[in-house]
Amino acid sequence: MVLVPKQRYRPMEQNRVLRNNTTHLHMVNVPKTRQTFCKKCGKHQPHKVTQYKKGKDSLYAQGKWRYDRKQSGYGGQTKPIFRKKAKTTKKIVLRLECVEPNCRSKRMLAIKRCKHFELGGDKKRKGQVIQF
Incomplete structure (x- = not known):
């Protein structure tokens, strides 16, 4: 008989709090190109990365004209x-x-919350002096 050490019970909420405490404190810097899987090609391909923006609200959407009326x-x-x-x-x-x-297939990828988001900024290097 093999004895397996009993794992301590930790509710998921506690784990989530520990992990997400530091998620949106730092600035997120994402490169402008990313090598990732393309569903249409069926293999990994380089992808151009942009930030999704909400489109302009249509004046002819049912909720909009009902509200205006x-x-x-x-x-x-x-x-x-x-x-x-x-x-x-x-x-x-x-x-x-x-x-x-x-x-040219497009897909969306949601990442975590953050206060500051940068696309294609300079990478930070350890021990490098900041020049103005």
């Missing part, structure tokens, strides 16, 4: 305005585009 006329503000924002950061979403000329 309800707001028009007399009666002031008709729907509640949300004022209890909890988060101070947004999750960063990377847009990866395959550089293969006849592929």
Whole structure:
């Protein structure tokens, strides 16, 4: 009979707090190209990395014209305005585009929250003096 040491019980929340304590304290610097898997090509290819941005809201979306119709006329503000924002950061979403000329497939990749995000900045090196 083999005795296996009993592992200490640690709830997942405690692990998550320990890990995520330092995630958004530092600045995130992501290179402009990344070698990663392309689903269309079926193999690893270099991808061009850009930051995903939300598109402009359509004036013809059903919710928008319903809201505008309800707001028009007399009666002031008709729907509640949300004022209890909890988060101070947004999750960063990377847009990866395959550089293969006849592929060009795009996919999104969400990374963790961070206060400062940089795309293709200079890499930090140990012991190097900062020059202005």
